Structures are given as C-alpha cells and as structure tokens.
Amino acid sequence: MLKILVVDDEPDVKDLFLQRFRREIRNAEFLLDFAKSGEEALSYLSDHSSEVVLILSDINMPGMSGFELLRHIREDFNIPPSPVVMMITAYGDPGSQEQALQLGANDFLTKPLDFAFLKQKLHDLA
Amino acid sequence: MNWSDGSSYIAIGIAIAVINYIRKFLDTPKQLPAWDVYLSKVWVLGLVLMTIGEVLPKPWLTWFWLIIFGAVAYTVRQLYHIRPARTLLLAIAPYTILVVIRDVLRFISPDFYKSTKVYFEAGSTFSFFWLITFMLIANNQKKAFAKVQQEREEEAEQRRIIEGKKNELEYLVAERTAEITRQKEELEQTLTELKATQNQLIHSEKMASLGELTAGIAHEIQNPLNFVNNFSEVSIELIDELSEEQTKADRDTELEAELLTDLKQNLQKISHHGGRAASIVKGMLQHSRSNTGQREPTDINALCDEYLRLAYHGLRAKDKTFNATFQTDFDTSLGKISVVPQELGRVLLNLFTNAFYAVQQRQKQGVSGYQPTVSASTRCIDSQVVITVADNGTGIPEAVKQKIFQPFFTTKPTGEGTGLGLSMAYDIVTKGHNGTLAVESKEGEGTKFILTIPA
Known part of the structure; x- marks a missing residue:
C-alpha cells in the first residue's frame, strides 16, 4: 500500500483527492493523509516518519512554504527510505522548477493537476 | 463840420x-x-x-x-x-x-x-x-x-x-484689470488642466494597482476554477459509477447512497468555488471602475480578507520566492458598515501591498530566522471601526514618516511607484469617510497603519 501525504492550504483539496482516488482507496492500493500547512506536515512526519512513501506538496502556502518544507524533509527525514516528494504549484515557471529539483524534489507538477497523469505516476511508484 | x-x-x-x-x-x-x-x-x-x-x-x-x-x-x-x-x-x-x-x-x-x-x-x-x-x-x-x-x-x-490724470488712471486701471482678468483666465485654464491631469493620475494609479493585482487575481481565479473543473470531472466519474452500480443484480445501496451524498457535496463545492471566482471578478471590476462614490453596507471583514489575499498573490506573482504568513483577527460582531467599498478596497489594497513590500524588503536582507508576517485586524471601539494593518517589515525612518502621505512621495525606485497610493488612501479615509489614518512605525521592527472610520 502506497501511503501518500498531501500538503495544501486549500481545505477542498482533501475532498478532491479522496474522490479522485476513491477506487484506489477502496481497493486499499493508496492511503491518503492530509496536512494544511508545512508545519502540520512536519509534525505529521515526525510521528509517521518511515510510513510515508510519497509527499505531494503545494509550494505557495501561507507560513512555511513548500520549498522550506522540502528542505526540512531532506534535512530531517533523510534516513532511508526517504520519501518521494512531488512539488505542485500554480506558478509553473522554470525558476521554481529548478529550485524544487535543486532542493531534492523528485518531481514538479503544475496546477491544474492532470489527475490521469498523476494516477499513472503513482501506479508506477506502487 | x-x-x-x-x-x-x-x-x-x-x-x-x-x-x-x-x-x-x-x-x-x-x-x-x-x-x-x-x-x-x-x-x-x-x-x-x-x-x-x-x-x-x-x-x-x-x-x-x-x-x-x-x-x-x-x-x-x-x-x-x-x-x-x-x-x-x-x-x-x-x-x-x-x-x-x-x-x-x-x-x-x-x-x-x-x-x-x-x-x-x-x-x-x-x-x-x-x-x-x-x-x-x-x-x-x-x-x-x-x-x-x-x-x-x-x-x-x-x-x-x-481730468487728463483721471483718464490716464482709468486707462491704467482698465489695462491692469484686463491684465488681471487675463491672468485669472489663464489660472482657471491651468486649474482645469491640472484637474484633468489629476483625474488622469488617479486613473493611472488605479490602473497601476490593477496591474499589480492582475497576477494575484489570475491566481485567485485559477484556484476556484480548478476546483470547479475537478469536482465536475469527479462528479461525472461518480455518476458513471452510480449507473454502473444500478445495472448490477445485487446493488450495493449503501455505496449508492454514499455516491449520491458525494455528488451533492461536489455540486455544492462547484457552486461555492464558482461563486468565489465570480466575487473576485466583481471585485476587480469594482476596483477599475470609476468611482460612483456610493456608500453601501459593506462587510469590512470580507473586504479586508479579499484584498489581503489579492495583495499577497499580486506580490507573489512578481516574486516567486516570496512567502509570507498572514494573520487575520476579525471582529465578527462588526456587522455591515456604510462605506464606499471600492474606495475603501483601494485603501486596504494599498496598505496590504505596502506591508507585503516591507516584509519582502526585510526578507531580502537575509536575516536568518526571519518570518515575514502581515496581519490585519478589525475592531469596533466607541462606535468606530478600527482596521489595523501591521507588518514586521523594514519599518519607516522618522524623516520619511513625515512625508508618506504627500502626493508623489515614494521610496520605491523610479517607475515602480506612482507616489500616489498613500496620499489617495489618506484622502479617501479622511475626506471620503470622515475617518483617520495614522501610522506607527519603528525602523527595523515593523509598521502599523491604523484606520478609523465612524460606524
């Protein structure tokens, strides 16, 4: 089972992901958890460090940004198996992408998310 | 003889x-x-x-x-x-x-x-x-x-x-009068031109702030639109699943009920996010529209929240690396206050944009552990609405503080600021709403703007 942590400040992201992956969740392929900020994500990770396989994080969030979260993950949770991190942003400029990859992101996705494409990626991971 | x-x-x-x-x-x-x-x-x-x-x-x-x-x-x-x-x-x-x-x-x-x-x-x-x-x-x-x-x-x-002297004097007086009349006409002409220029400047200031907003607005509209699209698509999947379930011999009624509940919830979300996008567009139109000057009962808290977000995303769009925390502390008992919403919105947008600019400038100084924060609060004190916009940015030096409400005064590089933002904000608050606009600031610690309007 693929345990995924989704980090986004928009509350409806949770409902959207739950419905988009309802089949996978029902079939117990994926397990989704949600955090509304970078800080919340870090505290979640400190409790479930080795369980989470994949982190999907928004970059633009009030408070701790996605980049900062990414840096913390790579610094504080670097014991293998380190999680796969995919960054998501509405501003898909090359600068942000470069920065994300430099900070150790495994992938860089732009909003609006192509869920079919994302699903394929996740299945490949699983 | x-x-x-x-x-x-x-x-x-x-x-x-x-x-x-x-x-x-x-x-x-x-x-x-x-x-x-x-x-x-x-x-x-x-x-x-x-x-x-x-x-x-x-x-x-x-x-x-x-x-x-x-x-x-x-x-x-x-x-x-x-x-x-x-x-x-x-x-x-x-x-x-x-x-x-x-x-x-x-x-x-x-x-x-x-x-x-x-x-x-x-x-x-x-x-x-x-x-x-x-x-x-x-x-x-x-x-x-x-x-x-x-x-x-x-x-x-x-x-x-x-008589001759008198005529001479009268001639001089007539000449002087003509001169003064001519000067008066010239001054009136100049005044008319100045007024026209002022209107143009106000218009260009509006347009400049609209330009600053565009990226923020685009982001703010993109988000709800993404939700509308996503929830629509998911709903189609749900309906497919539901009709698939209905054709089965042994129907899982529990699943059907769950699907229906989700569908209803999705439609509510679509409606909610559609409304969000619509209100942003409405706000944008209000902002660019020439001022009708009409006071109307306005939810000050919602107005603050809207422009706080627009200002944040406006700056974010220009500086991708910029990130800030914004805190809101709204007095929910405020109710609706009679103000000119687009005018007050312009004031708030200006104050928020300045606040985000100040924290951005301080962030650029690269002090470790600095957390850029902009906060907005509303209170009702002695039948007056008090709106506070505070930041922990660079602060304003004492010498500059004296001039910030003067027209055309700006500390921004040439071409970045019109220098009209705060002077217009001051006029809108004091002349337009009989209120006050005060500033408290400490260099290197932050700035607080306190806006007071009679409720």
Whole structure:
C-alpha cells in the first residue's frame, strides 16, 4: 500500500483527492493523509516518519512554504527510505522548477493537476 | 463840420482814439468780430459829415459825436454782460450828452448859450473828471474781470489736467484689470488642466494597482476554477459509477447512497468555488471602475480578507520566492458598515501591498530566522471601526514618516511607484469617510497603519 501525504492550504483539496482516488482507496492500493500547512506536515512526519512513501506538496502556502518544507524533509527525514516528494504549484515557471529539483524534489507538477497523469505516476511508484 | 474847420479834424482824431481805445478795452475784434469791422471804420462817417458840412451849416459835429456815442452804446449793449463795458458807458455818457446838449444849444440859441456857458464849462469839467474816474474804475474792473477770468481759466486748466490724470488712471486701471482678468483666465485654464491631469493620475494609479493585482487575481481565479473543473470531472466519474452500480443484480445501496451524498457535496463545492471566482471578478471590476462614490453596507471583514489575499498573490506573482504568513483577527460582531467599498478596497489594497513590500524588503536582507508576517485586524471601539494593518517589515525612518502621505512621495525606485497610493488612501479615509489614518512605525521592527472610520 502506497501511503501518500498531501500538503495544501486549500481545505477542498482533501475532498478532491479522496474522490479522485476513491477506487484506489477502496481497493486499499493508496492511503491518503492530509496536512494544511508545512508545519502540520512536519509534525505529521515526525510521528509517521518511515510510513510515508510519497509527499505531494503545494509550494505557495501561507507560513512555511513548500520549498522550506522540502528542505526540512531532506534535512530531517533523510534516513532511508526517504520519501518521494512531488512539488505542485500554480506558478509553473522554470525558476521554481529548478529550485524544487535543486532542493531534492523528485518531481514538479503544475496546477491544474492532470489527475490521469498523476494516477499513472503513482501506479508506477506502487 | 467842414474841411476848413480844424476842430473837425481834432474831433475825428479824438473819435479814432476813443474807438480804438474802446475796441482794445472791450476786445471787440475777438468778442464781436462781425460788428468790429464797422466799429473800426465808424470815424469815416466824420469825413462824410465834413463833406455835407461844406454845403450845409452846423451842427454836424454834434451828429458826429452822436454817431460815435451811438456806436459805443451799441457795442456796450452787445457786451452788456461784461461789467467794465457798462461802467465804460456810464463813464462817457454824461460828458457826451453834455457836449451834445451844449452844441445843440449853441446852435439853436447862441444867446442863451452865452448866458449859461459858465455852467456848461463847469459841467463839462465835472463830467470830464467823471469820465476819467469811471474809466479808471472800468479799467480796474476789467483788470479784476481779467483776473477772475484768468483764475477761471487756471481752474479750468487745473480741471483739464485732473481730468487728463483721471483718464490716464482709468486707462491704467482698465489695462491692469484686463491684465488681471487675463491672468485669472489663464489660472482657471491651468486649474482645469491640472484637474484633468489629476483625474488622469488617479486613473493611472488605479490602473497601476490593477496591474499589480492582475497576477494575484489570475491566481485567485485559477484556484476556484480548478476546483470547479475537478469536482465536475469527479462528479461525472461518480455518476458513471452510480449507473454502473444500478445495472448490477445485487446493488450495493449503501455505496449508492454514499455516491449520491458525494455528488451533492461536489455540486455544492462547484457552486461555492464558482461563486468565489465570480466575487473576485466583481471585485476587480469594482476596483477599475470609476468611482460612483456610493456608500453601501459593506462587510469590512470580507473586504479586508479579499484584498489581503489579492495583495499577497499580486506580490507573489512578481516574486516567486516570496512567502509570507498572514494573520487575520476579525471582529465578527462588526456587522455591515456604510462605506464606499471600492474606495475603501483601494485603501486596504494599498496598505496590504505596502506591508507585503516591507516584509519582502526585510526578507531580502537575509536575516536568518526571519518570518515575514502581515496581519490585519478589525475592531469596533466607541462606535468606530478600527482596521489595523501591521507588518514586521523594514519599518519607516522618522524623516520619511513625515512625508508618506504627500502626493508623489515614494521610496520605491523610479517607475515602480506612482507616489500616489498613500496620499489617495489618506484622502479617501479622511475626506471620503470622515475617518483617520495614522501610522506607527519603528525602523527595523515593523509598521502599523491604523484606520478609523465612524460606524
């Protein structure tokens, strides 16, 4: 089972992901958890460090940004198996992408998310 | 009178002298030019009378004197309004009359004349002195008259000069008035142009802030639109799943109910996010629209929240690396306040944009552990709405603080700020809403703008 942590400040992201992956969740392929900020994500990770396989994080969030979260993950949770991190942003400029990859992101996705494409990626991971 | 009588020549000579004296004295060539032509030649009649006297006996000389006297009397009559002329007539009348009576008497009754000759001589002496005296008086009168005349002329001259000066002054005044009127018109023209320019500036400030907003707005609209699209697509999947379930022989009614609940929830979310996008577009239209100046009951908290987000995303769009925390502390008991929403929105947008700019500048200084924070709060204190916009940015130096509300004052690089934002905000709050806009700031610690509006 693929345990995924989704980090986004928009509350409806949770409902959207739950419905988009309802089949996978029902079939117990994926397990989704949600955090509304970078800080919340870090505290979640400190409790479930080795369980989470994949982190999907928004970059633009009030408070701790996605980049900062990414840096913390790579610094504080670097014991293998380190999680796969995919960054998501509405501003898909090359600068942000470069920065994300430099900070150790495994992938860089732009909003609006192509869920079919994302699903394929996740299945490949699983 | 005849050619051989010497006294005839003397009489003519005296007549010429008297006439000329009178002409000169009364200035007849000027006063009575038409009559003067005859008066000057009246002595010629003496020659005529002398010719007649050759044939006929006396008293022609008497006639001559009567004619001369008549001419003088006629002259005086025409100049009766001149006092010296009357006096002159009075001077010569007794002597002339006496002489005429004497001559007539001598001619008619030489005996009677002889017996009364003594009286006539005494009379003529007396009237001669009379003549001299009155001529002197007349002369004095003439001098006095001339003096009065001169004074009058001087007075008239004076008046003429004064009149001239007055005209000159009036001309100057008219000229000055025309000048001032022209200047006034020029100033009015300039004022009109200035007003037009001011309107254009206000418009361009609105457009500039709209430009700053565009990216923020795009982001803010993109987000709800993504949700609308995603929830629509998911709903189609749900419906597919539902119809698939309904065709099965053993239908999972629990799953069907769950799908239906989710569908309803999704439609509510679509509606919610659609409304979100619509309200952002509405806000944008309000912001760019020329001010209608209409106050309307407005949810101040919602307005603050909307512009806080727009300002944040506006700056984010320009600086991708920028990130800030924003905190809101709204007084939910505030209710709706009567304000001009697009005007107050412009003020809030300006304050928030400045706050985010200040924290961005401080973040660029690269102090470790710095967390850029912008906070907005609303309160109701003493029936006044107090909106506070605070940041922990660079702060404002004391010298700059004095000038921030002045038009065209900006600390931003050329081309980045119009310098009108805060001055317009100040006008909107103080003039438009009878409120106050105060600033508290400490360099290196942060800035707090406190906006107060009567509720």
